[in-house]
Amino acid sequence: MQLSDTRAIITGGVSGLGLAVAQHLVGHGARVALFDVNDDKGAAAVAALGEDKARYFRTDVSDEDGVAASVEAAHEFLGGLNAAINCAGILGAGRVLGREAPMPLANFRGTVLVNLVGSFNVAKAAANLMQHNAAGEDGERGVIINTASVAAFEGQIGQAAYSASKGGVIAMTLPMARELSRFGIRVMTVAPGIFWTPMMDGMPEDVQKSLGASIPFPARLGKPEEFAETVAFIVQNRYLNGETIRLDGAVRLAPK
Secondary structure: OOHHHOEEEEEOOOOHHHHHHHHHHHHOOOEEEEEEOOHHHHHHHHHHHOOOOEEEEEOOOOOHHHHHHHHHHHHHHHOOOOEEEEOOOOOOOOOOEOOOOEOOHHHHHHHHHHHHHHHHHHHHHHHHHHOOOOOOHHHOOEEEEEEOOHHHOOOOOOOHHHHHHHHHHHHHHHHHHHHHHHHOEEEEEEEEOOEOOHHHHOOOHHHHHHHHHOOOOOOOOEOHHHHHHHHHHHHHOOOOOOOEEEEOOOOOOOOO
C-alpha cells in the first residue's frame, strides 16, 4: 500500500505516538481520522494537519456502538478506509498488593478494557468495512496495526494490569492475521520500548537521563517519529503480517 493512498483511522491520534503517526502519514499524502477523547488537542491536531487531510472524532475505544459509529463516519470523511492504527492506551500502574489494600479489580479491568478490548473493538469495526474494499496488489484490502509494549514481555513490578493488557494485544495478532488473511487484511503489532511521550515531560531531568542511559543502543529515549516510521514501513510492506516488532534499542526491563 502506498502512503499517499492510505486512508487511516488512528486511535490516540491527538498526542504522543498517535499524533506522530498522523503527522508522518499526512506528510506523505495520506488522510487520517483521529479517534481520541481530548477535544482541545483534537482541534489543535486538525488545525496543524489540515482540515482537508484530518478530522477528529471524539471516541471512547471501549464503547462498541460508539466505535462502530465513528468508524462509519471516518469512512465517509476519508472516502474509504484501508488502515487502522491503534495507539490509544493507558498505563494502569499499580501493585497487586498495595500498601493499604489489594488493587481494586476496577483498576485492572479498566486497563484491559482500554488497551486490549479497545484495540480489538476498533480492529473488528475497521475490518468489517475493509473486507468490502476492492483488492489491490496481492489481493490486499487493508492493514491493522496495534500498539503493545515491551512490558508485555518483561513487565515490571506494578505493571501486572498493563503487561496483561499489552500481552493480550500481542497474543491476538497472529490469530487475527490468520483469520483476516482471506479478506486480504494484514494485522501487525509494534511493541515500543521507552519513548519520549508527553508523560515524560513531567518527569525530573535526572530521571529522564537515567531512563535513556538504561537503553543499550542508542542510549536515549525513543523518538515518536521513529515509531511513526515503523508504522509507515508496515503499511507499505505487504509481506509483514501476523508479527510483533520490538522497537526498543535492545532494552530489557528490570524488575523495577
